[in-house]
Amino acid sequence: MRLPLENPLRKLPANRHGQDYVIGDLHGCYDLLEKLLLQVAFNPHVDRLFSVGDLVDRGAYAFDCLKLLDQPWFHAVRGNHEQLMLDFFETYLATGFIDKSAFNSLKDTSYFLVNGGEWVDAFFHPQTNTMKKSFETRLKQVQQLPYILIVGEGEQRFHVVHADLLRPKDASGVLSLWTDNDLDEWHTLSAIPQDCKRGLLWSRSLMGSGSSVIDATPYPGLSITYCGHTIDKYDGELRQRLSHCCLDHGAYQSENRSQYGLMMINANTQAVHIASYLPI
Numbered sequence: 140m141r142l143p144l145e146n147p148l149r150k151l152p153a154n155r156h157g158q159d160y161v162i163g164d165l166h167g168c169y170d171l172l173e174k175l176l177l178q179v180a181f182n183p184h185v186d187r188l189f190s191v192g193d194l195v196d197r198g199a200y201a202f203d204c205l206k207l208l209d210q211p212w213f214h215a216v217r218g219n220h221e222q223l224m225l226d227f228f229e230t231y232l233a234t235g236f237i238d239k240s241a242f243n244s245l246k247d248t249s250y251f252l253v254n255g256g257e258w259v260d261a262f263f264h265p266q267t268n269t270m271k272k273s274f275e276t277r278l279k280q281v282q283q284l285p286y287i288l289i290v291g292e293g294e295q296r297f298h299v300v301h302a303d304l305l306r307p308k309d310a311s312g313v314l315s316l317w318t319d320n321d322l323d324e325w326h327t328l329s330a331i332p333q334d335c336k337r338g339l340l341w342s343r344s345l346m347g348s349g350s351s352v353i354d355a356t357p358y359p360g361l362s363i364t365y366c367g368h369t370i371d372k373y374d375g376e377l378r379q380r381l382s383h384c385c386l387d388h389g390a391y392q393s394e395n396r397s398q399y400g401l402m403m404i405n406a407n408t409q410a411v412h413i414a415s416y417l418p419i
Contacts, residue, residue: 144283146285146326147325147329147336148286148326149214151290152292153291154185154186154291157184158405158406158408159189159405160179160403160404161188161299161365163386163388163390163402164370165190165390166193166220166255166390167195167197167203167258167391168198168390168391171390172204175413187212189215189299191367191386191387192220193220193221194220195220195224195255195258196255196256197391202258202273205281214288214299216286217284217340219341219368220254220256221284224256224278225282226251236268237263239268259274286300286339289326297364300339300366301367302340302368303383304317304364304383305342306338318358319361340368345380345383346368346378352379352380357381365384368385370389371385371389372399377411384404387402388401388402393415394417396417397415397417400416
């Protein structure tokens with residue numbers, strides 16, 4: 140059942156006929172996404188939607204968000220919550236079976252379950268100790284999610300990653316990022332150095348946890364890179380630093396906190412759109 144990831148980076152051509160949009164961490168807030176797509180009159184025949192990952196957990200419609208992976212106009216990278224889900228189901232992916240006790244015994248200790256993954260319990264089939272086929276299909280799709288998307292070329296090029304493209308720290312302490320050339324080399328090799336993968340999913344060093352960062356200075360050799368993972372409230376300005384633009388404004392938190400919501404940006408025009416459960 141384990142499927143190989145053909146290339147951990149995926150390249151897509153520029154969109155010559157419509158608009159490209161990038162959405163922040165969905166976390167199950169499919170209803171907010173529907174509002175945004177209506178706002179911009181999204182045309183699935185010519186427009187595309189790119190996701191910075193974390194489709195699942197915490198919100199009410201995690202499975203609906205996963206079903207977006209069926210759509211030819213939707214492209215996502217792997218987030219840390221997708222990785223948590225894959226880690227949780229590692230034995231199942233290898234054997235095709237999972238015992239109900241796996242949910243009960245790990246309910247309070249599994250990092251996946253305690254961080255919003257409890258929704259998967261509804262897809263367990265107790266008669267066969269398997270997950271329902273509909274969920275299994277999504278799980279296999281998640282296995283194939285790349286770590287990085289490279290879209291377009293030249294001045295129109297942009298990237299999508301979940302956390303950031305910060306290199307692992309070395310003894311010098313100098314802030315250093317991966318560049319377009321590095322990503323192109325990884326794509327050619329169909330491989331990302333193993334010690335770099337965690338940072339692509341988990342790093343908060345560049346954007347800072349819970350702090351506003353507004354600095355549009357580009358990083359030499361790195362095209363604009365859309366990311367998420369690090370939540371902060373929206374105060375009317377894009378969080379930017381060293382060619383990165385962070386789109387995570389805590390969509391699921393907007394149920395009870397103002398100034399939070401789901402952000403979507405038009406990669407062609409840089410127009411920003413926000414939807415939330417409470418007014419921002």
